[in-house]
Amino acid sequence: MQRKMYILLTTLFLITFASGRFLLIAKKNFDYSLFDILKPTIIDILFAVLLILLCYWLGKLNRLLPYVIAISSMLFYFANIEYIYAMDNILNLSDISYISDSEFLKGSALHVSFPVYYILVVLFLIGALIFGNQLNKGAREGENKKLSVIFLVVLICSEGVLVSLSDNDWKNNNFVYASLNNGVYTVMNNEKDYDNQYYPENIEEKINTTELIGEGKDLLSHAAAGRxxxxxxxxxxxxxxxxxxxxxxxxxxxxxxxxxxxxxxxxxxxxxxxxxxxxxxxxxxxxxxxxxxxxxxxxxxxxxxxxxxxxxxxxxxxxxxxxxxxxxxxxxxxxxxxxxxxxxxxxxxxxxxxxxxxxxxxxxxxxxxxxxxxxxxxxxxxxxxxxxxxxxxxxxxxxxxxxxxxxxxxxxxxxxxxxxxxxxxxxxxxxxxxxxxxxxxxxxxxxxxxxxxxxxxxxxxxxxxxxxxxxxxxxxxxxxxxxxxxxxxxxxxxxxxxxxxxxxxxxxxxxxxxxxxxxxxxxxxxxxxxxxxxxxxxxxxxxxxxxxxxxxxxxxxxxxxxxxxxxxxxxxxxxxxxxxxxxxxxxxxKPSSDNNELNIIKSKTYEVKAKEGYLITAGQYMTLPDKSYVNIDFNYELLDTKEGVGLTFELRTNEGKVIKKTVDGATSNKHLHYRFFNDKEQSGYTFEMFMTPFFSDTTSTKKVSIDNMVVSFEDKDKELKKGQSDATEFDVFKKGDEETNKNLIPFMSTSKSGVFLTSDNRILLNSKDSNNYLVYGPYLPYPKGKYTLQYKFKLNEKYGLNEPLFTLDVSAQQGSQIPAQRSFTLEDLDYEGGYYIAKLEFELNQDISDVEFRLHGNRSLDMTVTDVSTTKK
Missing domain, CATH: 3.40.720.10 (Alkaline Phosphatase, subunit A)
Structure with a gap:
């Protein structure tokens, strides 16, 4: 029965997958003969067959690998369909950097042209993988491991040959093969050493006209007077x-x-x-x-x-x-x-x-x-x-x-x-x-x-x-x-x-x-x-x-x-x-100047409201030189600054990093700096910068000035530029690495007045007039496992031993699941060296992409949170 279902679902996948080209051609209103469509359709079917075989033999080694390879391949295939439909061209590998740009995703990737087709392809493919994995249970227990590796090598080599034989015309090839082929050859043929290349003196004549504007025959009567x-x-x-x-x-x-x-x-x-x-x-x-x-x-x-x-x-x-x-x-x-x-x-x-x-x-x-x-x-x-x-x-x-x-x-x-x-x-x-x-x-x-x-x-x-x-x-x-x-x-x-x-x-x-x-x-x-x-x-x-x-x-x-x-x-x-x-x-x-700096923002003033997010910049798509340090610097100033007014800056890079810094309005250092080493040349590098202000008056607006946002490049042996060494550094956290993210406060957010993040990574709760406050975040990925969530804080007032203070909970899958929740009194807290510690144990039964920790107020409180962290058991 399992073998029959595997064959049935595989056949349905092959037929459905091959129909994608016909859907795209119909959508683009192409007029193609059977001869025109025969070759690329056969290549599409061959791609699908090799994908199924690759996933089947991978399943003999690990049951999860087939899903990773299959879904990744299909997403890349679907992305190419959308790009061909929109731009009549295949994706270049350099365009993958767009995926990390939320502005691009929000604007361009939230609508699909063939939703029913995509759903059917994925359903039939996953169904085939499930039954293929069932057939492979014995192999994973030690049978045919050597044979599996041999088959995998043959299949991967076959895929490589097909990619190398493809060209970048989507009408004649499978979209994935054409896209990969194009991306690989574009990288291989990329000329980097523009400065040391010899350009003949007459090169302008080879690419531009030598004529003067007035040498042409005038098509207009320029006698008309006036502006x-x-x-x-x-x-x-x-x-x-x-x-x-x-x-x-x-x-x-x-x-x-x-x-x-x-x-x-x-x-x-x-x-x-x-x-x-x-x-x-x-x-x-x-x-x-x-x-x-x-x-x-x-x-x-x-x-x-x-x-x-x-x-x-x-x-x-x-x-x-x-x-x-x-x-x-x-x-x-x-x-x-x-x-x-x-x-x-x-x-x-x-x-x-x-x-x-x-x-x-x-x-x-x-x-x-x-x-x-x-x-x-x-x-x-x-x-x-x-x-x-x-x-x-x-x-x-x-x-x-x-x-x-x-x-x-x-x-x-x-x-x-x-x-x-x-x-x-x-x-x-x-x-x-x-x-x-x-x-x-x-x-x-x-x-x-x-x-x-x-x-x-x-x-x-x-x-x-x-x-x-x-x-x-x-x-x-x-x-x-x-x-x-x-x-x-x-x-x-x-x-x-x-x-x-x-x-x-x-x-x-x-x-x-x-x-x-x-x-x-x-x-x-x-x-x-x-x-x-x-x-x-x-x-x-x-x-x-x-x-x-x-x-x-x-x-x-x-x-x-x-x-x-x-x-x-x-x-x-x-x-x-x-x-x-x-x-x-x-x-x-070639670069139009020898300057190793790119000025993204010279000067811009924002009118802001409390707790609202503002996009400062996105979509630069720069080229980063190899073997160099990359610096991102900018100045900020809160106009009409008062004590208790602050800003949180969030920098998101296409290496999967989310970087934050909260600054007080009264701070004297108003220069933020982020620095990283770039080993290999990158084209299409982009980052996003967001700003969230917080102040007690939630109805008024204030002005924030951002000046001289510069991306600069330095050789690896050079020292930091003057002025960067004394800048305030961003707090760097890597997504998905909960072991190194020791203090999660920079990722947390707050609601209601009287609850603030500070520049030295603390959360101040002075909610004497309210018990309806909330501290929430960090929306980071956590793998499956058992954890302990810990809040470390000082209480600035005295409270009764059994008096409810706050409730902690862990939210998963956008709030649809609550793996753990607990209300805390003073008696439930540990006390170490002048600090109180609230611990909440939780277990995730699967990998979660956006885990959220929430602190709900049960009464008015005056406290300072100095550390929010998790440890894996």
């Missing part, structure tokens, strides 16, 4: 393939069409061949504001290096326009702390920077920020205010609703086949109303509006669809629909705006403008850092692709434009061109 406002509307992930006019012009078919642009087509310049140079919002924003390539790999974005390199900073577009008398504003629908866009935009020269906190109304609840309709509607008042100041203005907007998992109203989700298309249509309708607002506004006749995308979330059946961007210029002095067929990218926006604002002043500046046509093609580079592909083109319609395996391909479009319905793709062997493309990529991606 020229500039509005850039940046739309999250939208490719140019969604523009109906572009589809018609290039003879490209796409099921999604944004009809809102029909309202502006009679006064527009459309750029069909528009490139986003890389993925990720911060890279796209930097590129068009700086007039520069972003880095073409996954290393620290240039935006962070720009903020730190104050001595050599070139002026970005906002500052250049400020110098010409413009007011400037940056307004986005998402929170500003993620990727430190608030700090970068201030460094770039924007006078006003507004994020999701500036939008009180939402039409659709969405973790990333404000939905598109609510964003555009509420932005109108900001633009009206900007326009009322009597000076020309420059504003940049950024939507977020078309970011996975998409902000979609229920009626749109019912109307369209998938959430992605529904989100685009919702954006389209919202944009249509916003265009109506612009056309009826006081600034309608003297404003240039640029509609662009920050990145591309991919286009089906396009070899570089993840770099197909959108760019449309709309202004009253544009007559008719004009198609500029030259190739442009994000880096050309800055020059284009300057050309529009003052064509005479900037005509001799090197570069290209979308408001002009040029007689010859210009070199351009772009990349998709998630899969390691780098593209290079010097002739429109002919693109060279260098993949992560160092394979070189020539891609020729059928229509001789950059984007086409059909392409000819052939592998070529040209070592010289391979080396050139790698050299150009490294030149663009």
């Amino acid at each position: 020229k406002n500039v509005l850039i509307v940046t739309m999250e992930g939208i490719p140019g393939a969604y523009v109906a006019q572009t589809q018609k012009h290039l003879n490209v078919v796409n099921s999604i069409k944004m009809n809102s642009f029909n309202k502006i087509k009679d006064h527009s310049i459309i750029i069909p061949n528009y490139i986003t140079h890389n993925n990720q919002t911060i890279r796209g924003l930097y590129s068009f504001l700086a007039g520069d390539y972003p880095k073409l790999d996954a290393s620290t974005p240039k935006a962070y290096e720009y903020m730190e390199d104050s001595k050599n900073q070139k002026k970005l577009l906002p500052q250049l326009l400020k110098d010409k008398g413009y007011n400037t504003a940056y307004i986005q629908a998402a929170g500003l702390e993620f990727m430190s866009k608030d700090q970068f935009m201030k460094s770039a020269g924007f006078d006003t920077v507004i994020g999701s906190e500036g939008f009180p109304h939402n039409e659709v609840p969405f973790s990333w920020g404000v939905d598109d309709k609510a964003f555009f509607e509420q932005t109108e008042s900001y633009l009206n205010d900007l326009n009322s100041k009597g000076k020309p203005w420059f504003a940049t907007l950024l939507t977020v609703g078309t970011h996975h998992p998409y902000a979609v109203p229920p009626d749109y989700e019912e109307k369209y086949p998938d959430r992605k298309e529904a989100a685009v249509k919702y954006l389209d309708d919202s944009l249509s109303s916003f265009i109506d607002y612009i056309n009826h506004s006081d600034f309608a006749n003297d404003t240039l509006v640029l509609f662009v995308s920050d990145e591309s979330h991919g286009v089906n059946d396009q070899p570089y669809g993840s770099n197909w961007g959108l760019c449309i210029a709309y202004a009253p002095n544009i007559e008719g629909t004009i198609y500029n067929d030259n190739v442009f990218g994000h880096k050309d926006i800055l020059n284009s705006v300057l050309d529009y604002v003052d064509s005479k002043e900037y005509s001799n500046k090197k570069g290209r403008s979308i408001f002009r046509t040029y007689g010859k093609d210009s070199p351009i580079m772009f990349a998709t850092h998630v899969n390691g592909d780098v593209f290079y083109s010097t002739e429109k319609g002919k693109v060279y692709k260098l993949d992560s395996k160092n394979n070189l391909y020539e891609i020729d479009s059928e229509n001789h434009e950059m984007f086409s319905e059909n392409y000819t793709i052939k592998k070529i062997n040209d070592e010289s061109l391979k080396n050139d493309i790698s050299l150009y990529k490294n030149y663009i991606s």
